[in-house]
Amino acid sequence: MNSEKIFSDDKDYIAGTYARFNVAFKSGKGAKLYDFDGKEYVDCASGIGVNIFGINDEEWKKAVKAQIDEIQHVCNLYYSEPQAELARALCEKTGAKKVFFGNSGAEANECAIKVARKYGNTRYSRNEIITLKNSFHGRTIATLSATGQDAFHKYFDPFLPNFRYVDPTMDGIYSCYTDKTCAVMVEVIQGESGVNCLDFDFLRQLEKFCKDRDILLICDEVQTGNGRTGYMYAYEASGIHPDIVTTAKGLGGGLPIGACLLFDKCKDVFTYGDHGSTFGGNPVACAGALSIVDRITPELLLEVQGKGAYLKINLEHIKNVVSVSGMGLMIGIQTTKPAREVAAKCLEKGLIVLTAHDRVRLLPPLTINKEEINFALKILNEVISQ
Template identity: 50%
Template sequence: MTFQQIKEQEQKYIIHTYGRVDVALTKGRNATAWDIDGREYIDFTSGIGVNSLGYSDPGWAEAVSKQAGEIQHICNYYYSPQNTALAEELCEAAGMAQAFFCNSGAEANECAIKIARKYGEKRGAYKIVPLENSFHGRTLTTLAATGQEGFHKDFLPLTEGFVYARSGDIEAVDALLDGSVCAVMIETVQGEGGVVPIAPEFLSGLRRLCDERDVLLIIDEVQTGVGRTGHFYSYQGYGVCPDVVTSAKGLAGGLPIGTCLVTEKLRNILKPGQQGSTFGGNPVACAGAREVVKRVSCPEFLQSVQEKGRILTERLEALPQVEFVRGMGLMLGIKLKSGGAHDVLIKCAQHGLLVLTAKELVRFLPPLTISENEINRGLKIFAKVLESI
């Protein structure tokens, strides 16, 4: 097929929920991809933080294909060795006690919300406090948890019970904890909100407040988790442990997976029949995730992510068109002095670089395995695009 045939097919048969760029990718290795016409691209998106080990990593592909050739799916009535092994390995890496597996970040956050309400049931507490400017998913309930009105307006009424606080304002959160609240729900870096890291003193203050008021602290690590910030989970870099942590995107290296992890005090809080997922814990996805966890949880690997993030930040800050860079590890937002982020995204694709946006920022989420050569080539294209604006 030609690119034009693919585009016409998409326009005719797929609901238009995405503003697509005129690129049809067919092959990739690490942070380099090729389109249907054989044109090469450096990828600073990793599928929005999903391809943590890059495109078609040999070790990951072997683990996935081996499992697919043995048994591809198991009904949750029965035990799955890949599923139980991943649960143990993930809990050990995260410092948590138990896991529930599903298929996406939104589903993981839905599970976290259900756990919080189950926990608050004993005293009639059901409200949850997310932060303004947050993003927690696109289901009706996770949209309600999202602290951005722009995501709400077309789908009212949303699930009730969410009251928002401003990030950094511990007094505002304290004022909301009136006995009706069962949980506080945050991102350590607000990704879709513009790559905005949370202040360390605010997070430690939230932990203290939650302990004092018997309120759960939920940390949404759908985008920040599994090495993205240079720590296996970003809260580990803050020295604060949540009661519930959600994870998805980069966990299975390109296959659909989500998980909701809980601490010991929430062990077995959900009973049989209170939560489920047909595809959650799928053996093939779990095989891919085990390869990711094995490699990304190594201290040397995480140190390399921090170092790559430092190099990218320093080189971006040296560009005269850049106003500032913010983020953590390989999760970076770039504010330009002039020119729209979306226009830059389009021009970058035309010149062979794939990037993302987040509000008014250009966003980089490259594979954690990106090579020095790929970084250099991508930054060279980015600088050329900025010079042309």
């Protein structure tokens, strides 16, 4: 197989939902990737925040292979050791009380929406959920309904009712809140819409607002979670305590998994039959995820904060950079150039970066080293300052 054959098969047989760059990756190690022609790239995307310990991560592979040799799938009618261990590890790391496993970020958010509606409906006949403008919560109909961007609300009507989108301010929240509001759902950093960090004062006021009214606070940490921002979950940086946290992407280290973490108030909302998934909590995915979660240590988080700060300082000095946003190794760069053009030029020069709206977005593996970071800065400088 060569790249050209892959491109043509893809065009012929795969639904055209992705604006792909003309590269097919064959292999890699850490933050290095190689295409089918042997060209080397430094990876500042990690498969959109998934491969957080890089490509070909030995510990993750060992955990996954060991589980494959035991059993590849157990249906959720029976108990599963890796699932139970991963749930315990997530609860011990976060203070959550119960976990529901799905297969993706969208599924984790679907689960959160269901928990919030059951909580609200059964206690107070409430079923409205407030989300933020410019949010992104997934591609299923419910999570698209939760997504506060008009661009996502075309073609697929009818969407679910009872979602309201507000600016990330308390005025916005008050303007939309009704006696039917059961939850508010936020991304601490809005990744897909350009790496927009919410104001921590707003988050703390929102937490109080929700607690005073027994409205659930949901943090969608699908992109920000699992060490990405220099915290296990980004909400920790603000000091708030959400009732539900959703996570996916980096949790699996490369295999599909999503989790909905339920804190005190929500831990017993679901009972038999309320929710389920054939593949949710698959033992191989869970064994891999456990090897990831176990390695998100305070030392790693400090490293991520340091690498992020180094990147940010150096990016801010590049000519034509307007602003740099984000936390840890989740970085958005506003430049005077079209983001996709920057990404395409970087790729030509052997650097993989992402875009998010009009920004260039960096989500490198958390283990990216200094030499690779400096290479990324050199290429970004060449491309952006030209």
